[in-house]
Amino acid sequence: MQLDKKHAGLTGLLLLLIFHYGMAQQPAKPPLQDNVPLSVKQAVDYALANQATVRTAKLDELIQLAKNKEVSGLALPNLAGSGTFQHNPIVQKQLIDASNFSDTVPKGTLVPFSFGLKFNVIGEITLKQVLFDPSVLVALQARETLEQLAAKSVQKSEIDVKVNVYKAYYNVLSARRAMDILTNNITNLEKLLGETKEIYKNGLVEKLDVDRLVVQLTNLRTEETKLRNVTEVGVASLKYQMGMPIQQPITLTDTLTTAEIKSAAAAEQFDYSQRIEYQLLQAQRKAYEYDLKRYKLGVLPTLSLFSTAGMSRASDEFNYFNRQTWYGYVGYGVNLSFTIFGGLQRRRKEDQAFLQLKKAEISLENTKLGIDMEQAQSTSNLRNNILTLEAQESNMQLAQEVYNTTQTKYREGVGSSLEMSTAENELLTAQNNYFNALYNAAIAKVDYLKAYGKL
DSSP, rough: HHHHHHHHHHHHHHHHHHHHHHHHHHEEEEOOOOOEEHHHHHHHHHHHOHHHHHHHHHHHHHHHHHHHHHHHHHGEEEEEEEEEEESSOOOOOEEEGGGGTTTSSTTEEEEEOOOOOOOEEEEEEEEEEEEEEEHHHHHHHHHHHHHHHHHHHHHHHHHHHHHHHHHHHHHHHHHHHHHHHHHHHHHHHHHHHHHHHHOOOOOOOOHHHHHHHHHHHHHHHHHHHHEEEEHHHHHHHHHHHHHHHTTTTTEOOOOHHHHHGGGGGOOOOOGGGGSSSHHHHHHHHHHHHHHHHHHHHHSSEEEEEEEEEEEEEEEOOOOOSOOOOEEEEEEEEEEEOSSSSOOTTHHHOOOOOHHHHHHHHHHHHHHHHHHHHHHHHEEEEEEHHHHHHHHHHHHHHHHHHHHHHHHHHTTTTOOOOHHHHHHHHHHHHHHHHHHHHHHHHHHHHHHHHHHHHHH
């Protein structure tokens, strides 16, 4: 019982050590900081290191590298050992004609005869080496292509993550820009409301003017609360796209301006190989070419070398610890095998691989057309959104000037409350249009960069 407890304790200690070792091998998550300043580039870099999609793609790449090493092992010697012990309590007997061993024995005299002994031991080592195998040859040639395919998949995941992070980052920037302007509107309206109340006490304006400003202020504060909630959701979405803990406070350091968006529209030389989707299809087509080659070479024979060495001993008594004679043996040879007729299965597989290759070529051509269309759409969309943004920015500035002039006239008593209300509504409309145009232009910029392979 004490021995069992001791073994149980040792087993528990071993499992604990294995657990701590496994935890030590995992990358430790960075502790939360007070506040992390993030530019859009820093946000992208963080996402590429921590986002689950990219990390999973990198693990898939490592899995492919491990598979390639497994394929390399097919061309290396295969050395195996085996040992057999056999006990025959009752040795099998066979009948033989004793007349075959002596002329004095009448023909047809059958006697039982044992061809084995009670105890048999065999130890053997076998060596196999592939000299020529078409499938192994093609698998070795395809390793680099499969590694490229895995690496391209990682790049594809990284680009998708970049797109999502850029859009989430710009969404927060546009929302915060709207929040700044809205907060300024509330401050100005609170000041105007205070002045109007004083004028109302002096009997120069009606109570309706005061009530209208109170309603307007309440509406703006409600919009401010809604926009703050939208911003919080946008920040949470950005952290999710980055693979960052939601609890981590961040500060976005970049700004979103019309000039910064317009800088992306510069025309550059483009080649289809700049798009990761096209690179992936090229690698996939090459993999299909190797697949077709494998089936075509399947008609060739396979050649392998084999060698066997071992020792054996048989006895009617279990006395293997005594010094007795063990009999060794060694053999080697070359094996050549080929298929004479395999039911045309190889030919049918070759046809399927050929058709898969044709499908890959069609996908490449279709991808070119899709890239052309995507570039045309993104270019037109970016230009239109930049024009809209410039127009809405100009409208907002003009609406602000009209509002300021109307407000001055109203304070001096030469403007009506109707003019003031109209100017306020036009300013809010112009500001809302500007926010939407700013966000749409930023998203159009990201789509444009992706279409031209610049992300």
